[in-house]
Amino acid sequence: MNDKTYKILLSSPHMSGREWKYLEEAFEKNQVFPKGDNVDGLEKDIRQFTGARAATCLSSGTAALHLALINLGVSRGDEVICSSFTYAASANPIVYQGAIPVFIDSETETWNMNPELMEKAIRERIHKGKKPRAIILTHLYGMPAQMDELLEIAGRYEIPLIEDAAEAIGSRYKGRHLGTLGEMGVLSFNGNKIITTSGGGALISGRKEHCDHALFLATQARDEAPHYEHSHIGYNYRMSNIIAGIGRGQMEVLGDRIKRRRENFSFYQASLQKYEEITFLTEPDNGFFSNYWLTTCLVDSPDKSNKALRLFLQKDNIETRPLWKPMHLQPVFRDAPAYTDGTSEELFNKGLCLPSGSNLTKEDKNFVVDRITSFMES
Numbered sequence: 001m002n003d004k005t006y007k008i009l010l011s012s013p014h015m016s017g018r019e020w021k022y023l024e025e026a027f028e029k030n031q032v033f034p035k036g037d038n039v040d041g042l043e044k045d046i047r048q049f050t051g052a053r054a055a056t057c058l059s060s061g062t063a064a065l066h067l068a069l070i071n072l073g074v075s076r077g078d079e080v081i082c083s084s085f086t087y088a089a090s091a092n093p094i095v096y097q098g099a100i101p102v103f104i105d106s107e108t109e110t111w112n113m114n115p116e117l118m119e120k121a122i123r124e125r126i127h128k129g130k131k132p133r134a135i136i137l138t139h140l141y142g143m144p145a146q147m148d149e150l151l152e153i154a155g156r157y158e159i160p161l162i163e164d165a166a167e168a169i170g171s172r173y174k175g176r177h178l179g180t181l182g183e184m185g186v187l188s189f190n191g192n193k194i195i196t197t198s199g200g201g202a203l204i205s206g207r208k209e210h211c212d213h214a215l216f217l218a219t220q221a222r223d224e225a226p227h228y229e230h231s232h233i234g235y236n237y238r239m240s241n242i243i244a245g246i247g248r249g250q251m252e253v254l255g256d257r258i259k260r261r262r263e264n265f266s267f268y269q270a271s272l273q274k275y276e277e278i279t280f281l282t283e284p285d286n287g288f289f290s291n292y293w294l295t296t297c298l299v300d301s302p303d304k305s306n307k308a309l310r311l312f313l314q315k316d317n318i319e320t321r322p323l324w325k326p327m328h329l330q331p332v333f334r335d336a337p338a339y340t341d342g343t344s345e346e347l348f349n350k351g352l353c354l355p356s357g358s359n360l361t362k363e364d365k366n367f368v369v370d371r372i373t374s375f376m377e378s
């Protein structure tokens with residue numbers, strides 16, 4: 001029975017203690033407002049870490065996606081290509097703009113957007129008289145998508161691509177950081193992500209204009225004048241300088257956090273490889289480097305389901321979670337066009353996210369593997 005007095009969580013915040021000095025600094029300098037040295041510092045840290053030319057810290061990853069779409073001029077009635085296998089936050093900002101998401105299914109190697117289906121969708125939408133205005137591509141669970149293929153297609157049709165790298169800070173494709181390969185990239189520092197500021201996000205880009213304009217819109221679009229003058233609709237999307245202090249401390253340990261998440265994955269994979277019914281999402285080849293934000297697997301057995309495993313582990317105070325339910329199967333998006341082949345639906349039906357925090361102990365992970373083994377042998 002359950003000999004654990006605490007719950008083993010899927011992914012919980014992992015503070016390092018280094019966050020405090022930045023918070024204290026903010027208090028000492030009385031920088032308890034959105035702008036300030038911590039925001040500047042965090043933007044610099046993000047640029048240095050990812051190699052992006054520009055970064056703007058914002059109140060959330062969702063806000064960053066929203067501003068990215070506005071930067072590209074996405075407006076009412078436009079169509080925007082979007083990964084179907086993702087979190088709703090990837091798609092919601094399309095609707096904020098009055099635009100229409102066009103969902104694309106996954107391929108089986110990375111679980112991310114299928115390049116062939118994306119091209120099919122683009123051709124068909126153009127044929128129908130409406131060229132998609134933008135592409136939002138998610139790198140799910142930290143795994144890089146098939147970027148060469150996707151960027152080639154996006155480039156050929158001249159459609160700007162936004163990378164939703166909310167789950168993928170530190171992941172790389174052919175050596176380059178995710179979020180820096182498309183026109184713009186989005187990061188998230190929400191509480192369950194690999195590093196967290198409790199809530200927050202950033203827009204990164206190789207084009208400084210994008211980040212500058214996002215900053216302008218995020219601060220209520222105030223024109224240059226001594227009084228308050230406005231010629232655009234603005235937003236209050238700026239990150240707080242307090243929150244940014246947490247981010248600076250977290251950036252100092254990001255390398256360690258990635259290492260630990262990757263170790264979690266390797267440990268689960270090695271410990272459970274004897275069960276051919278359990279397969280893991282893995283890097284297809286050396287060009288793909290995942291931060292393994294979450295370790296995800298498929299349970300493919302006639303008499304053992306992902307749901308049964310989840311409920312079995314729940315009894316032992318172990319939190320697991322189904323994979324994201326694809327957007328084209330969500331009631332709220334039932335009328336959106338979708339180009340699907342059943343892949344993400346099958347992943348959803350068989351998949352499970354295992355406890356993946358960088359703060360899991362060896363004993364925690366051994367216990368999880370022990371309970372999964374017991375489920376498989378039952």
Ligand SMILES: *Cc1c(COP(=O)(O)O)cnc(C)c1O
Pocket residue numbers: 059060061062063086087089090138164166167187188189190199200201
């Ligand atoms: C977390 C997440 C977001 C949104 O980020 P927030 O900071 O929570 O707004 C967007 N897309 C994906 C894939 C995410 O996992």
